[in-house]
Amino acid sequence: MSSETTPSLDDILKEDVSFTDNKSKYFTTTEKQPxxxxxxxxxxxxxxxxxxxxxxxxxxxxxxxxxxxxxxxxxxxxxxxxxxxxxxxxxxxLKDDSATVMEFIDSPSYIQGKMRPYQVQGLNWLINLYENHLSGILADEMGLGKTLQTISFLGYLRFIHKINGPHIVVAPKSTLDNWLREFNRWIPDINAIVLQGDKDERSNLIKQKIMTCEFDVVIASYEIVIREKATFKKFNWEYIIIDEAHRIKNEESLLSQIIRLFHSKNRLLITGTPLQNNLRELWALLNFILPDVFADNESFDEWFKEEDEQVIRQLHKVLKPFLLRRIKADVEKSLLPKKELNVYIGMTELQKNVYKKILEKDIDAVNGANKKESKTRLLNIVMQLRKCCNHPYLFEGVEPGPPYTTDEHLVYNSQKLLILDKMLKKFKAEGSRVLIFSQMSRLLDILEDYCFFRQYQYCRIDGSTDHSDRIKAIDEYNEPNSKKFIFLLTTRAGGLGINLTTADVVVLFDSDWNPQADLQAMDRAHRIGQTKQVKVFRFITENAIEEKVLERATQKLRLDQLVIQGQRESGKPANKNELLNMIQFGAADVFKDEKNESELDIEELLKRSEEKTQELNLKYAKLNLNALQHFSNDESVYEWNGVDFKKKDVNAITNIGHAWINPGKRERKENYSIDMYYKDVLNTGRNTSNIGKSGPKPPKQLNIFDHQFFPSKLWELHQLQQNYYKKQINFKSQDELEQKEIENSRPLTEEELKLKESLLKEGYSNWNRRDFHHFISTCTKYGRNSIPLISLEFPDKSEDEVRQYAKAFWKNYKLIDGYEKFINQIEQGEEKIVKIKIQKEALRRKLSQYKYPLQELVLKYPPTSTNKKLFSEEEDRFLLVQLYRFGIDSSDVYEKIKETIQDVQHY
Structure with missing residues (x-):
């Protein structure tokens, strides 16, 4: 592959298929970047x-x-x-929340060590730049870990976005080995190589490693980049990272001109020295990080004719969003931790009436009577209930009028606004300034009317705010001695450019589905530059759908802390069961007469809310990864004021006008341990107070599962032990057969106890529930007999261990509860594998008939489809060739084809 010519698509097809599948995206296909x-x-x-x-x-x-x-x-x-x-x-x-930018609150799990809080903030800053498709300048003072922040960001691209490379780090010659050591220390999974040495050594490295794409990151000195520019120009770099970026400040330098010729999606400059007030230097930086905006020298010279202080200030203002500069003194002061409190609030009578009407309108869906209920319909109910929790006037026709008046009814018809009204008076008296966030821009319309009514000066930004108005609002709020007390924002209208550290109180009027969006909203005030302690108040309508939304968000955030992967499991949208549970939570109480909470003392409310917030945080903080992935909030779905309506007679909840149908209990996998044992004892109604501390000791629970294939004799012996314990404590079962087993029970003999201990060693105890489900999915993916491939998906198990378990599974799978579902899943996967093999072979045979398939491939179309073709014959040929090139079974084949189409100027 010469440095002068770009290979044709037919040339690429002649190369090794596995190479083109995995690495073709590393090379650029056009001279000019599209x-x-x-x-x-x-x-x-x-x-x-x-x-x-x-x-x-x-x-x-x-x-x-x-x-x-x-x-x-x-x-x-x-x-x-x-x-x-x-x-x-x-x-x-109703739109999906997938566009939310992720934010770390602690060191990512993929880092082999611990990052400091300010370094995590730097990582989040780099992530925000990337998600907004922007380049940046990391200019922290020496010693604050710019290298680690950069490496952790490349880890984010690798583990979150599945982008391994290619990246290039251009650094002073003296720091090359240090960069390599830091990569190996913090993220050894990243394949970083240093290009250095004499001409022959470099040539071998280029031939064996770089041109074969056996790297994620190339580290090279300025001089080497200049000498090997022909090689580097062939790559489509994901990131060009320049350490000691003062070398790039001179736009006329050879290095600066050469690097500008390289194709790259993003650029990052690293410098430990502050920017100088030099017009040409600042322009060079802008031109480098935003070449598609600041590409015209004439326009720049015309705009900045005079190099005065005002011009320099303007340029610094332009650079500020792309520049992170912190000194040790700032970091040492550190940011005070924010204080978060969930404020649990009731509903007004009007809200309860509206909530009730929403439920009555879709009563069948609410009761889960129609199992085929669409997720969209349930989502719509969820959304309507959440609107009601905020303010009933969000529904057309609810507000009294015409004529429409702005007075007290605006406040007393929403419990949230009633509480906010009391809190704002307190904040105003204390000299605080407040940010109020909501997902709903129409709620901001109501809050605007409220601010006008209470004569509070405010600013507002939402998704439809004009660019100039947005800038003006932020500047007005942040200016010294500003009279603006409140800033109203939609939760997702925030972002990298909004710094509101002049506020010290954040009110989340409602919670976002994605907790990352709420975290970013809080960070508008809680960030470097904030001198006060930030207080965050999250409004939650108690015993209503919002409690379930919050619990799900808390669980999701905890999962984010524990596991980082592609589009993570924690990022999955709510399924139908979860939505139904959210809707049903607290619904029964809406039809009861409850006291009006408008006179509730604000201090009492905050005290009670603080206790409940701590309870919720503790509930999730103690759960590990496995527990979180299998955790369900079902237990509390039917509770209201301490009463579990799941246990009540269905006719006891009939104020709706229809019979309330309890939704079916979610199926759980049977565990061989009797973890609900004491619940059984307590349900007999007998007095247990006479069982003293010296009473019989219950048998040790067996934490074993059906997929671990322990001998059935083990279960029989354990059942005998349990029955004998029940006999000792005079437990009476309502089931006649079970009671007879209890009466005829006896203690295990010495031989039986020894047998039980030996049987405990015969099962596959090191295959947990997660391993089992992963085994099923890999059998589905590769086929049951592809043990070598399946074992590669289990890094903590040898191929022999996987082979032994597979043998036991196919021999005993009928012992597993619901095995039909798992076997059907695997068989469908195997059918798909066979189908794909046939398609691949057919495509291979078809293309192999032609020397130049892009030009010569003959396609036959059914007569009925002639007038319905979406693409030309030339385009169809191109698509088929790309399908073969990337592989029909490649997981992201269509995304790769799309990228190729965008890179080929012809299309």
Whole structure:
């Protein structure tokens, strides 16, 4: 592969298939880097919300580039300000939360060590830049761990986004080996190599490692990058990272000019020295990190004709969002931890009536009577109930009028607003300033009316706020001695550009489905630069759907702390059972007459809320990863004020006007331990007070599962032990057969006790529930006989261990409860494997008939589809060739094809 020519797609097809499957994305296919429309639109939209300076340069670019002009017009059109209707907001609220940027609150699990809190903040800053498709400058003072922050970010790309590379680190020659040591120390999974040595040594390394793509990160000195530029130009770098970035500040230097020729999606500059007030130097940095905006020297020179202090200040303002600069003195002071409190609030009479009507309208769905109920319908019910928890006026026709008046009814008809009203008076008196977040922009409309009514000065930002208005609102709120008391924001309108550290109180009027969005909302105030302790108050409507939303978010956040993987299990949207449980929680009580809580003392409310918050946090803090993955909130779904309605007669909850049908209990896998044993004893109604401390000791529980294939004799002996214990404590069973077994029970003999101990060693106790489900999924993926491939998915088990377990499974699988489901899953997977093999072979035979399939491949279409073709014959040929190139069975084949189409100028 020469440095002058780019290989054709047919040439690439002739290469090793496994190589093209895994590494073809490393190489660039075009001389000029094409515009990524989606990334550019997202980046421009973000930049336009930061400062008006960007408007000038992007418009200048748009006047010369029709593609850029089209993007800018689309952004302008979608940002026209107006209030949303109820229907429009409902549609927005039903959208998926997948766009939320992840935020770490502790060291990631993939780091082999512990990061300091400010380093985790730096990692989150880099993540925010990446998710907004922006490059940046990490300019922390020497000794604060810029190298670790950079490596941890590349780990984020690897383990969260499955992007291994290619990355290049350009650094001073003296630091190359140190970079390699740091990679090996913190994330040894990252395959980093150093390109150094004489010409022959470099040539061998390029040939054996770099051109074969056997690397994730290349580390090279400035001089080597200049000498080997022909090689580096062939790659489509994910990140170009430049250490000691002052070398790039001179745009006319050879290094600066060469690196600008490299293809890259993102760039990161690392420097330990502060930026100087030099106009050309600042321009060079801007040009490097935002080449698609600051590419025109003439436009820049025209805008900044004079190098005065005002111009320099403006440039610093432009650079600030892309620059993180902290000194040791800042870090040593550290940020005071934020104080979070869940404020548990009731409902007003109007809210209860609206809540009741929502439930009555969809009573069949609420009761789970229709098992085939669509998830969309349940999501809609959830959304409507959450609106009611916020304010009943979010429903059209509920607010009294016309004429519509802004007075006390706005406050006393929503329990949340009633509590907020009391709290704001307290905050105002204490000299605090407040940020109020909600997912619903129409709730902000109501809060705007409230602020006007109470004469509180405020600012507002939501998704439809114009760029210039957004900047103006932030500046007004942050200016010294600002009179603005409240800032109203939609939860996801925050982001990297919003710094509101002049506020010290955050109110989350409602919780986001994704806890990461709420964390980022809090961080608008709780960030470096904040001098006060930030207090966060999260409003939760008690014994209603919001409690379940909060519990799910807390569980999800705890999972995020414990496990980091692709689109993590913790990131899955709520399933139908979870949605149904949320809806049913507390529903029965809505139909009872409860006291009005409008006169509740605010201090008493906060004290009770603090106790409940601690209880919730403790509940999840003590759960480990395995417990969290199998944890369900079902136990509390039917509880109301200490009463478990699951145990009540269904006719006792009939105020709805229909018979309340308890939803079916979620099936759980049977465990051979009797962990509900004491519950059985207590349910007999007998007085147990006479059982003293010296009473009989219960048998040790067996924590074994059916998939571990312990001998049945073990269970028989354990059952005998349990029955004898019941006999000793005079337990009486209502089941006649069980009672006879208890009466005829006896203690185990010495021989039987020894036998039981030996039987405990015969099962597969090291195969936990998670291992079992993973075994089923790998058998589905590879086929039951592909033991070598299956064993590779179990890093903690040898191939022989996996083979022995597989043998036991296929011999005894009928002993597993619900085995039909698992066997059916595996058989369907095997059928799919055979089908894919046939398709791959058919495609191989078809393409092998032609020397140049892209040009010569003959396709035959059914007569009925002639007029329904979506693509031309040339495009169909291209798609088939790419399908073969990447592999039909490749997990991301269609994404790879899409990227290839975007890279080929012809399309």
């Amino acid at each position: 515009i990524d429309i989606s990334r550019t639109k997202s980046r421009f939209k973000y930049l336009l919300g930061l400062t008006n300076l960007f408007q000038h340069f992007i418009e200048a670019k748009a006047n010369k580039d029709p593609q850029i002009k089209q993007i800018l017009n689309h952004i302008t059109e979608t940002n026209k300000k107006r209030r949303l209707t109820e229907k429009e907001e409902d549609e927005n609220l």
